[in-house]
Amino acid sequence: MRVLLTAFGAGLMVLAAGIGLSLANPETGGNALKPVSAFSEITDESERSAAIFTEAGKVIQHPRCLNCHPAGNRPTQGEDRHPHIPLVLRGAGGFGEVGMQCPTCHQRANVDLAGVPGHPLWHLAPIEMAWQGKSLGEICVQIKDPERNGGMSLEDLIHHMSEDSLVGWGWNPGKGRSPAPGTQEQFGALIKAWVETGAACPDL
Template structure:
């Protein structure tokens, strides 16, 4: 199908953007150096971030519909304009996310504008669903390489650093621009919590 060519072109375009420093302090911890309790506390803060509308709105299920939720909206609902990102999760079958969400590492400065980031806008892969999921379900998903993009703990940390280099989605969530509530805490704190959670062996509340 023609849109597959299109997807490939977009991924290349996105990859070509990589530039810049992540600007974060990486305070690596030895595996096992963090207690289960501390790890769970770190997870709780991670959950506050990933379940926040800035993150969860684009981690949705196989209906492939991004959500509009958060304090800016009277009630949660599907993204306006009948948006469906399709199985491609980038809208290639219908209206590409990039039609409105530009790929640019420049800061978001215009209230209520379509947010942009340094990577091509998209829904997270369908197995990464967070929206409407329980805390434990999200935790289980995030530590399961079958459902987290094949990442182990270190790769999880690298994922954040790479995102920061691109000024991509995680980075954006903490600095979404005027008119949108940021995810709680800072990107640095989120990185620190992720390192702690990984060092504690990625504990989940249901363990």
Template sequence: MIPTVRGACCTLGLLLFACGGTPAPEPSTTRGGAPPLPPVAANDLRAPEAFAGISDTTERSRALFTEASRVMLHPRCVNCHPAGDSPHQRDDMALHDPPVVRGPEDKGVVGMQCTSCHQERNPVLARVPGAPQWHLAPKTMAWEGRSAAAICAQVKDPARNGGKSLQQIVEHSGHDPLVGWGWSPGADRAPAPGSQAKFGALVAAWVATGAACPSDKSEKEAKR
């Protein structure tokens, strides 16, 4: 795909909320009378230890994914997890300019492959973003317009997550270089909150506690 000098996207891939994304949920009392979660800046993530006060393991697992979803729903990740055939760009998630399409393998079409312009790293003098194996997430992994609850169910489903096991999802989240681009996007792009290490730790803790998914109702409660 031919990028614009304003282009910016990533996959999880993965994957939510400095500029143009959802702000960090305000601290609130968790279910079961657990103490409030500590406050966190919009550009940071809570560590898994912050959820230790949630005694119910399933509720803790749901809360951990909700925190991790702040990365998945950030523009750096949603831009390359589109519901349509074209990537998005910038914090306002505008359609890619110039126009490009995903192609049969999510890597662009002949003559307009993603890697024709997106190299393996951000160039020093240009605004074109770059990371290894730059491409769109498949439509089955679309996150655009979806809630954390819907994305959680998708991430757990091998038929919709690229055939990955939960342990492979943990590895992918914490170590994949393309996912890592979200925290080093170059130019003046806002990075995803936290760091890849923090994100990977949250995903690992979510899996370790049963990989429970939040409900749309619980998401709204967490953001009060």
């Protein structure tokens, strides 16, 4: 494994969040996702859609995801979502402020010996995508809104949730950190089904 850190020069490296140092409960209970088929009995499509999104919400509101979608400028970390220690701030583009940018600590992959998570594009979600402190219904509305989802169409959203490797980190968070429920594939399937059923949202 020999990788060129071209991103350094290009300034693509991004701010770290969710340095999940908590060593407790690496495998939490109830860590499965219901398949789309589990919702087929809900006849009302809109209700079914909202129910599917609620299931997907187990991922969206998991610490692995929420930690990097803070409402303020400081990410959280750990299962208890405490403020990131040491202090790191959003900085320009969510890549961290000078001197404490993501790759100062977060490498291209998880470093399990040190317990430091990593990804080549580790960074903080933009402030308009802040999820912390919001209900799942509010997040749902937000996720559909191109003004607040990075300009993505619903189709783009399916691809993003199913295929993006930084999203995928949530299921491969490294030793000592609980992964998001299910798999990225299952999560992607839920998002796809949610879109296909009209992308209805749970109550606010």
